Amino acid sequence: MxxxxxxxxxxxxxxxxxxxxxxxxxxxxxxxxxxxxxxxxDPALALRLRGTVIVAGKNFGCGSSREQAAIAxxxxxxxxxxxxSFARIFxxxxxxxxxxxxxxxxxxMEGKEVVADPASGRIEIGDQVFFARPLSPRxxxxxxxxxxxxYWRKKR
Amino acid sequence: MTTLSERILGAxxxxxxxxxxxxxxxxxxxxxxxxxxxxxxxxxxxxxxxxTYVLFDHIVPANNSVTAGLQAELRRFAREQGLPFTDIxxxxxxxxxxxxxxxxxxxxxxxxxxxxxxxAFGAFATGVGATDMAAIWxxxxxxxxxxxxxxxxxxxxxxxxxxxxxxALTYVSRLSMDGATYKALEFLxxxxxxxxxxxxxxxxxxxxxxGAKAGLFYADRTTCSxxxxxxxxxxxxxPDETSYQQSLEIDMSDIxxxxxxxxxxxxxxxxxxxxxxxxxQVFVGTCTNGRYSDLERFARIVRGKKVRVRTLVAxxxxxxxxxxxxxxxxxxxxxxxxxxxxxxxxxxxxxHQGVLGEGEVCLSTANRNFRNRMGVGGEIYLAxxxxxxxxxxxxxxxxxxxxx
Numbered sequence: 001m002x003x004x005x006x007x008x009x010x011x012x013x014x015x016x017x018x019x020x021x022x023x024x025x026x027x028x029x030x031x032x033x034x035x036x037x038x039x040x041x042d043p044a045l046a047l048r049l050r051g052t053v054i055v056a057g058k059n060f061g062c063g064s065s066r067e068q069a070a071i072a073x074x075x076x077x078x079x080x081x082x083x084x085s086f087a088r089i090f091x092x093x094x095x096x097x098x099x100x101x102x103x104x105x106x107x108x109m110e111g112k113e114v115v116a117d118p119a120s121g122r123i124e125i126g127d128q129v130f131f132a133r134p135l136s137p138r139x140x141x142x143x144x145x146x147x148x149x150x151y152w153r154k155k156r
Numbered sequence: 157m158t159t160l161s162e163r164i165l166g167a168x169x170x171x172x173x174x175x176x177x178x179x180x181x182x183x184x185x186x187x188x189x190x191x192x193x194x195x196x197x198x199x200x201x202x203x204x205x206x207x208t209y210v211l212f213d214h215i216v217p218a219n220n221s222v223t224a225g226l227q228a229e230l231r232r233f234a235r236e237q238g239l240p241f242t243d244i245x246x247x248x249x250x251x252x253x254x255x256x257x258x259x260x261x262x263x264x265x266x267x268x269x270x271x272x273x274x275x276a277f278g279a280f281a282t283g284v285g286a287t288d289m290a291a292i293w294x295x296x297x298x299x300x301x302x303x304x305x306x307x308x309x310x311x312x313x314x315x316x317x318x319x320x321x322x323x324a325l326t327y328v329s330r331l332s333m334d335g336a337t338y339k340a341l342e343f344l345x346x347x348x349x350x351x352x353x354x355x356x357x358x359x360x361x362x363x364x365x366x367g368a369k370a371g372l373f374y375a376d377r378t379t380c381s382x383x384x385x386x387x388x389x390x391x392x393x394x395p396d397e398t399s400y401q402q403s404l405e406i407d408m409s410d411i412x413x414x415x416x417x418x419x420x421x422x423x424x425x426x427x428x429x430x431x432x433x434x435x436x437q438v439f440v441g442t443c444t445n446g447r448y449s450d451l452e453r454f455a456r457i458v459r460g461k462k463v464r465v466r467t468l469v470a471x472x473x474x475x476x477x478x479x480x481x482x483x484x485x486x487x488x489x490x491x492x493x494x495x496x497x498x499x500x501x502x503x504x505x506x507x508h509q510g511v512l513g514e515g516e517v518c519l520s521t522a523n524r525n526f527r528n529r530m531g532v533g534g535e536i537y538l539a540x541x542x543x544x545x546x547x548x549x550x551x552x553x554x555x556x557x558x559x560x
Contacts, residue, residue, distance in 0.1 A: 013333055013420070017526040022505040025185060026215065026223045028192060040528040059334035059367060063526060064505070065269040067189055067285035088338050088369055089269055093285035136172070138299070148287045152197040152294065 001144055003079040003100055004115040005053045007125070008045075009108035012057025016069035016090060019061070025068055033072035050077030053116060055108035055125075058083060061090025067097060074099040080116050082106065082123060082132065095139050098147035104132035118143060157398040159305040160372045161340040164261055164280040169304045169401075176297040178262035178279075181209035182289055183249045184216065186267035188226045189286035191233055194293050202237055203296030209241070210234040211252050216244035216500040219508040247473025247499040250274060250443040254357055255475055256386025260375035260393055265292060270443045270523065272363040276356035277383075278375035278393045280340075283364065303340040303369045306331070307400035310347030312409035317556035319453070320355035321445055321521065321540035323411050324362040329424040330404055337367030344395060347408045348373065353382045354447040361444045362523055365421040413555055415519070416538040419527040427543050433553040436516040438463070438544050441470030441497070442504045445521035448476045448485075450541040455485040457545035457556065458492035464551030467494045468510045470502035494548075506530040519547050 017040075024036045038045040054073070060083035061069060070093040073081065081094065084105040094101040100118045106125060115124040119140055121132040135143070145151040159169070167173045182190045187210055202208055210230065218224035234241040242252055249266060250273040258264055260278035264271065267289040274281035284298070292298050308327055314320070341363045343356070351359070356373050363371025373379070374393040383390050413427040440446070440454050451471060469489055471477040477499055480486040489496060497503075503510030504522045512518055512534025521544050525536035539547070542556035 015524075015526045017506075017524070017529045021528060021532075022507045023511075026188075026220075026226060026507070028188065028226070040532060059337060062333060062367060063269065063524060065186065065267060065283045065285055067186070067287060070285070085334060085337055087334070087367055089283050089285055092288055096285060096287040096291075148291055149193050149196045152199060152291060156198060 001119055002115065002117045003053065004113065005051045005079045006111045007055045007108050007114045008049065008052045009110050010054055010056040013059045013062055014056055015063035016061055016066050017063055019069040020066065020072045025066060030071055030075045033068050034075035037072040037076045046076055051079060052077070053079055053114040054081045055106065055114065056081065056083040058085045060086045062087035065089045067093045070094040070097045070099050080118070082116060095142050096148040098143060100143055102132035104130050106130040157396045159340070159398055160278065160342055160374060160393065161280055161303055161305055161370060164263060165300055165302045167302050169302050171302045172299055173302060174297060174299050175263050177265050177292055179207045179209065179258065179264045180266065180289060180292050181211055181249055181253060182267040183214050184212040184227050184230060185214040186286045186289065187230045190267055190289045190293065191230055193287040193290035197290055197294055199294030202293050205237060205239055208239050208293060209253070210239050211242045211246070211249035212244050213248045213500045214505065215507050216498060244500070245474055245498050247475070248443045248446065248501055251447065251472040255473060256383065256388065259383065259388060260379060260390050265289070265298065269364045270361055272368065272371045273357050273361040273443055275360040275363065275370050275372040276353060277379060278373060280370055280372065282370045301338070303338060304401040305340045305342050306336055306402045306404065308341055308343050309345035309403060309405045310343065310408050311345050311405065312347055312407045313350050314408045314411055316558050317542045318411040318413055319540045319542060320351065320358040322414050323406070323408060324359045325414050325416050325424050325538065326411055327404065327406060328362050328365050329422045331366040333365065333420060333422045334367040339368055339401070341366070341368045341371040343371065343373050349376060349378065352449065353378060354449040357447065358444055365523060413540060413543050415543065415553065416525055418525045418535045418537065421523065421525060421538065427539065427553060427555045430553050431555060434517065435465050435519050435547060435552055437510065437512065437518040438465055438467040438548040439503060439510060439518055439520040439522065440468070440541055440544050441472065441502050442522040443472065444523045445541050446470055446472030446476065448479050450521065451476065451480050452485050454541040454545040455488040457542060458494070458549060459488040461492055461549055463493045463548040465548055467548045468497055468502060469494045470497035471499045473499050503530055519544055519553060
């Protein structure tokens with residue numbers, strides 16, 4: 001399940017309020033979340049996310065448990081989020097909604113091509129190679145199913 | 157020799173465990189997504205209906221027709237399924253669960269990050285997202301990684317006007333916003349026994365602001381006596397001699413009134429250092445500080461005076477509101493010029509009932525001061541109800557006086 005795309009660099013402690021603001025939560029229209037993702041940080045960012053890999057600082061996704069944050073990133077076209085650490089609810093939400101997340105401390109160069117493999121943990125940025133903490137087999141199964149809903153449907 | 161998390165989850169730190177969940181709950185915000193995911197799973201019936209709660213608190217009453225429609229769908233589902241359900245005006249999910257439902261030793265999962273509040277009762281209580289919750293509806297259980305634990309040892313006692321919120325913000329600043337990521341906090345030491353259940357809920361509530369999965373107190377005489385009033389007979393939990401991955405010692409007599417300055421919960425300053433900071437709004441309430449004792453402390457300070465800035469008060473539950481209306485606290489608030497909101501989360505998450513305008517500053521008793529949370533361009537300072545009261549009277553940040 002290799003993913004690749006140009007890097008988008010973000011800082012540390014990105015909270016879920018910044019990923020998707022509370023005022024946009026009351027809808028089931030997922031495109032609303034994709035349109036307004038990161039709006040209060042950089043309104044132009046949403047349009048640049050399709051096909052990218054986010055490389056962020058520590059504690060990505062802290063704060064509110066809103067699953068819309070993970071969904072918004074996936075709907076906006078983000079292929080993977082790499083950070084040294086994630087807030088645990090966001091981390092579970094990402095796996096459960098089919099957004100690959102990898103725990104790794106690696107440098108970010110805006111726009112530089114990133115090739116990441118959540119199964120092996122291997123991350124290539126240019127000619128540099130990094131290794132993320134590997135995900136458990138169950139997490140990988142959920143991810144490759146496309147999320148926990150699809151995983152459950154397959155199980156039935 | 158185990159930590160309380162290890163004891164409740166039944167395995168040593170670091171293990172992955174599959175556990176059945178004693179109680180699970182969603183609110184009107186996360187419940188909508190949970191219901192969608194649950195339907196998409198086509199999982200059949202809800203595994204444990206009696207323990208699957210739906211509690212409306214986030215945008216209550218509904219602010220527009222979209223919200224109203226989503227709430228109507230969830231309300232209908234809860235009623236059709238016969239789930240324990242509380243509608244608008246009953247209160248914040250964590251508070252309602254803390255009024256005689258959550259019990260020591262239970263595993264409680266809520267679709268809200270502040271579910272850790274119920275660690276005050278000696279339960280392992282943690283937040284999950286909506287899809288995780290849908291799987292719990294279907295299955296009755298979920299997986300956990302048993303967390304390592306940071307022991308927070310309290311000694312001494314709080315000296316007025318400092319209170320539990322100041323202590324909570326102080327431990328968050330000592331640990332930082334990700335200092336306990338993936339871990340649990342345990343609150344221990346001689347200082348704990350003097351803390352009321354309301355104070356313990358405030359302290360456990362802020363655990364997630366350090367990244368923690370849970371924040372636990374051992375049930376003691378205070379817990380047992382609180383739960384006895386709700387008809388439960390429970391036993392104290394005795395801490396084992398165990399070693400903690402990390403320890404933090406805090407002498408409560410050193411605690412002074414503090415504010416968390418925007419946009420980080422872990423960046424605190426003494427209130428004194430920022431005294432005179434002009435305010436546009438004061439907000440008292442939330443799962444952090446909307447309980448009866450919080451409202452009473454605030455009301456005693458503003459009683460017979462007038463607030464000089466718009467002041468919103470949202471009781472955490474109908475029970476809190478009812479008690480305030482009997483004891484006179486409610487009329488003191490109204491006469492002092494406060495605006496009373498229905499029991500619920502109020503403007504904490506910036507969706508309604510007190511959204512900030514560009515450049516406005518709010519002093520709030522809540523738990524998050526992230527950029528733009530209560531409105532684009534608004535700033536949030538976090539403090540205790542006593543600091544909020546002194547500041548509401550001054551129209552600017554002010555140190556509460558020591559009550560005589």
